[in-house]
Amino acid sequence: MDWQQVFATRNSRMKASEIRELLKLLDQPDIISFAGGIPDPALFPKDDFQAAFSDIFTSDQSDTALQYSVSEGYKPLRDWIAVQMADLGVPCDVDNVLITSGSQQALDYLGKLLISPRDTMLIGWPTYLGALGAFNAYEPTYDKLVPFGNRTASDYAQAATDAGGQVKAAYASVDFANPTGETLDRAARERILALADDLDIAVIEDAAYQALRFDGEAIPPILALEVARKGDIEACRTIYCGSFSKTLAPGLRVGFVVAAKPVIAQMVLLKQASDLHTPTLNQIAVERIVRDGFADQVAKIKKVYGARRDAMLAALEAEMPKDVQWTRPEGGMFVWLTLPDHLDGAALLAQSLESERVAFVPGSAFFADGSGRNSIRLSFSRADEATIAEGIKRLGALLRRTG
Amino acid sequence: MDWQQVFATRNSRMKASEIRELLKLLDQPDIISFAGGIPDPALFPKDDFQAAFSDIFTSDQSDTALQYSVSEGYKPLRDWIAVQMADLGVPCDVDNVLITSGSQQALDYLGKLLISPRDTMLIGWPTYLGALGAFNAYEPTYDKLVPFGNRTASDYAQAATDAGGQVKAAYASVDFANPTGETLDRAARERILALADDLDIAVIEDAAYQALRFDGEAIPPILALEVARKGDIEACRTIYCGSFSKTLAPGLRVGFVVAAKPVIAQMVLLKQASDLHTPTLNQIAVERIVRDGFADQVAKIKKVYGARRDAMLAALEAEMPKDVQWTRPEGGMFVWLTLPDHLDGAALLAQSLESERVAFVPGSAFFADGSGRNSIRLSFSRADEATIAEGIKRLGALLRRTG
Numbered sequence: 001m002d003w004q005q006v007f008a009t010r011n012s013r014m015k016a017s018e019i020r021e022l023l024k025l026l027d028q029p030d031i032i033s034f035a036g037g038i039p040d041p042a043l044f045p046k047d048d049f050q051a052a053f054s055d056i057f058t059s060d061q062s063d064t065a066l067q068y069s070v071s072e073g074y075k076p077l078r079d080w081i082a083v084q085m086a087d088l089g090v091p092c093d094v095d096n097v098l099i100t101s102g103s104q105q106a107l108d109y110l111g112k113l114l115i116s117p118r119d120t121m122l123i124g125w126p127t128y129l130g131a132l133g134a135f136n137a138y139e140p141t142y143d144k145l146v147p148f149g150n151r152t153a154s155d156y157a158q159a160a161t162d163a164g165g166q167v168k169a170a171y172a173s174v175d176f177a178n179p180t181g182e183t184l185d186r187a188a189r190e191r192i193l194a195l196a197d198d199l200d201i202a203v204i205e206d207a208a209y210q211a212l213r214f215d216g217e218a219i220p221p222i223l224a225l226e227v228a229r230k231g232d233i234e235a236c237r238t239i240y241c242g243s244f245s246k247t248l249a250p251g252l253r254v255g256f257v258v259a260a261k262p263v264i265a266q267m268v269l270l271k272q273a274s275d276l277h278t279p280t281l282n283q284i285a286v287e288r289i290v291r292d293g294f295a296d297q298v299a300k301i302k303k304v305y306g307a308r309r310d311a312m313l314a315a316l317e318a319e320m321p322k323d324v325q326w327t328r329p330e331g332g333m334f335v336w337l338t339l340p341d342h343l344d345g346a347a348l349l350a351q352s353l354e355s356e357r358v359a360f361v362p363g364s365a366f367f368a369d370g371s372g373r374n375s376i377r378l379s380f381s382r383a384d385e386a387t388i389a390e391g392i393k394r395l396g397a398l399l400r401r402t403g
Numbered sequence: 404m405d406w407q408q409v410f411a412t413r414n415s416r417m418k419a420s421e422i423r424e425l426l427k428l429l430d431q432p433d434i435i436s437f438a439g440g441i442p443d444p445a446l447f448p449k450d451d452f453q454a455a456f457s458d459i460f461t462s463d464q465s466d467t468a469l470q471y472s473v474s475e476g477y478k479p480l481r482d483w484i485a486v487q488m489a490d491l492g493v494p495c496d497v498d499n500v501l502i503t504s505g506s507q508q509a510l511d512y513l514g515k516l517l518i519s520p521r522d523t524m525l526i527g528w529p530t531y532l533g534a535l536g537a538f539n540a541y542e543p544t545y546d547k548l549v550p551f552g553n554r555t556a557s558d559y560a561q562a563a564t565d566a567g568g569q570v571k572a573a574y575a576s577v578d579f580a581n582p583t584g585e586t587l588d589r590a591a592r593e594r595i596l597a598l599a600d601d602l603d604i605a606v607i608e609d610a611a612y613q614a615l616r617f618d619g620e621a622i623p624p625i626l627a628l629e630v631a632r633k634g635d636i637e638a639c640r641t642i643y644c645g646s647f648s649k650t651l652a653p654g655l656r657v658g659f660v661v662a663a664k665p666v667i668a669q670m671v672l673l674k675q676a677s678d679l680h681t682p683t684l685n686q687i688a689v690e691r692i693v694r695d696g697f698a699d700q701v702a703k704i705k706k707v708y709g710a711r712r713d714a715m716l717a718a719l720e721a722e723m724p725k726d727v728q729w730t731r732p733e734g735g736m737f738v739w740l741t742l743p744d745h746l747d748g749a750a751l752l753a754q755s756l757e758s759e760r761v762a763f764v765p766g767s768a769f770f771a772d773g774s775g776r777n778s779i780r781l782s783f784s785r786a787d788e789a790t791i792a793e794g795i796k797r798l799g800a801l802l803r804r805t806g
Contacts, residue, residue, distance in 0.1 A: 001640045001663070003666060006572070008518055008571075009519050010519075011672075014669070014672040014673060014676060015672070038471050042466075044465070049460060049469065050456075050457070053456040054456070057452060058453070062453075066654040067653060067654050068441050068653045069654065102678055105677060108678065112540060115411055116411040134677065136676065137677070169409070200409075237404045250469070250470060251682060252469065253680070253682045260404070266406075266410065269414075269419060270417060273539065275656060276507050279682055
């Protein structure tokens with residue numbers, strides 16, 4: 001059978017990521033990997049999970065945990081999230097919260113909710129690869145949100161019309177973003193809001209790393225800034241996406257969306273039609289862990305990742321040639337390096353694997369148009385400080401040889 | 404904000420199901436419910452789950468179970484499924500298997516994979532409500548696959564062209580289908596295959612209830628019949644969707660798809676973009692349970708549901724007026740009643756809740772065009788035999804009064 005003749009046109013946008021395929025090859029034990037942006041399993045609260053699952057199966061919750069449940073999500077977990085959001089400056093109630101299977105699913109649903117083919121999404125340049133993957137299924141056009149140029153709302157609107165649709169949303173990863181590690185300052189957040197108001201579009205705030213701030217002053221979420229302006233989440237256009245993947249464990253696939261009720265109500269229908277609900281068991285386990293131990297768990301991982309960030313920045317300072325620049329993240333998992341113009345991140349990776357046994361991700365993977373060839377992403381989440389120092393030393397030596 | 408102006412057009416097809424909303428109201432303890440088609444939690448293998456999760460967290464699997472994993476799914480579970488499929492007449496290997504978050508997610512992905520707006524899906528009339536929900540997001544046209552009329556392949560193709568697209572797939576729930584409880588016989592399965600061959604379209608075989616046969620002779624899956632014809636799964640157009648929701652527990656959200664490798668490869672990309680992977684922990688727990696105890700678990704639930712099916716059929720025989728007909732399912736969870744033409748299932752439900760405190764689902768919910776008003780669906784999965792007898796007695800009395 002010629003499957004191409006029955007596949008819908010959207011599938012032509014769904015290609016295997018070269019980067020993801022490459023990352024599968026990097027599990028060899030002698031490689032120092034700064035590639036995958038994934039948590040260190042040593043920091044998973046395993047004892048808490050063991051206790052949570054044991055309690056569920058020895059309590060009267062076991063029937064509930066194994067049964068179908070509502071698409072909105074487990075109410076005690078949604079209640080807990082609503083309280084956390086109030087602490088972040090977003091007073092809301094349980095009906096403003098939807099549980100998703102990781103924040104990746106929230107991005108998929110937001111593509112499904114908003115994008116008709118040829119509509120425009122405003123995104124960072126570079127941006128989170130998984131957002132591009134999720135949105136691509138709905139066949140959007142992309143335009144640059146960040147870095148900001150001098151374009152006005154009507155410039156954006158005209159470009160979208162020329163592309164055959166309308167601007168639907170601005171997507172921004174706000175804190176210690178994947179891939180750059182950079183944080184949008186308050187002025188940038190206010191500017192995104194003002195642009196969204198002018199265009200009358202949604203703002204998708206990706207806050208996957210929000211809890212992982214090591215130092216510096218926390219900046220209110222875009223949604224909190226908008227609530228402060230407009231008085232009520234129901235008047236807000238910002239859709240906040242959070243996750244427990246970076247703080248507890250990603251293998252559970254539990255994330256959430258916080259937004260005005262008409263958005264949540266429609267997303268509940270998308271959830272019902274696409275997988276009925278996030279596993280009941282996983283939601284109950286997460287709620288049992290966060291209600292008592294979230295602050296301690298976050299403090300524990302911030303201490304470890306913060307020390308690794310320090311080690312990576314110190315090593316970069318000591319080892320990199322003068323013509324290499326890098327970001328200085330205040331949290332998260334990533335540092336972004338800008339190499340001299342004539343260097344290519346993908347070619348450098350091939351060399352680095354061959355001669356240095358050090359892995360990272362070439363930066364062009366994170367640009368919707370494949371630009372950014374002279375950049376690379378380093379993750380400091382998985383290696384200890386001594387390994388980070390050694391890996392950066394090798395990378396610096398390679399760059400001095402090739403630069 | 405006027406959200407309608409940024410919602411994609413597909414959302415107009417995603418309405419809250421009146422039935423699902425109604426079912427939320429039926430949890431009152433004095434109601435005898437034949438409504439929800441959900442498993443009896445008393446049959447969940449809780450001890451097995453408790454042991455599985457305990458083993459995971461006291462073994463070296465805990466890191467793996469809590470970490471990100473590949474979109475294809477947990478390999479030992481995919482291997483186990485491949486062996487089961489071979490037993491059903493479908494020799495295949497691990498790369499023919501994708502793990503999904505319940506079979507509902509498989510239906511969503513198949514809509515995403517196949518349907519461009521205005522393409523035609525051939526479906527049962529009535530059919531599974533969740534399939535309509537999943538497909539609706541991709542804006543198809545529906546045409547009747549079953550019951551078979553006298554239409555030829557070119558009649559179907561012409562109707563699809565007239566609707567502005569092409570026929571993409573035939574969807575069939577094959578064993579003890581939701582909602583009718585009926586099973587497609589071998590001749591009907593062969594006929595679907597022949598039609599699909601003529602149209603050069605996919606066949607989506609929904610086998611969610613496949614393991615729940617109480618009596619009668621098992622009929623090979625459509626995919627097995629096709630492999631028998633064509634010699635190899637790679638030459639087959641049938642995409643088989645299975646689930647552990649009816650046999651183990653639905654709250655885990657673990658299902659699977661078995662198909663030719665080009666289909667699985669593309670669905671892996673859809674999975675990666677939409678939720679990365681089904682929770683690692685849940686897949687490992689399911690594999691631990693099925694590898695030793697699947698046959699025993701299935702035998703246990705078949706015995707209980709089989710006795711309930713017997714009780715319902717006996718009560719219908721004793722209590723129903725002569726002008727009511729019903730199906731005699733050989734497995735599954737459902738019996739389908741056809742009432743006299745002048746009766747309306749929805750009106751009957753209102754009366755039944757009021758005077759009899761007996762709940763069921765009006766049949767029109769399961770027809771893409773809202774027809775079938777004089778039918779109702781009864782589920783026998785949740786009530787014990789005495790309760791079934793009492794509920795059917797009340798319903799029979801109501802029908803004699805209103806008929």
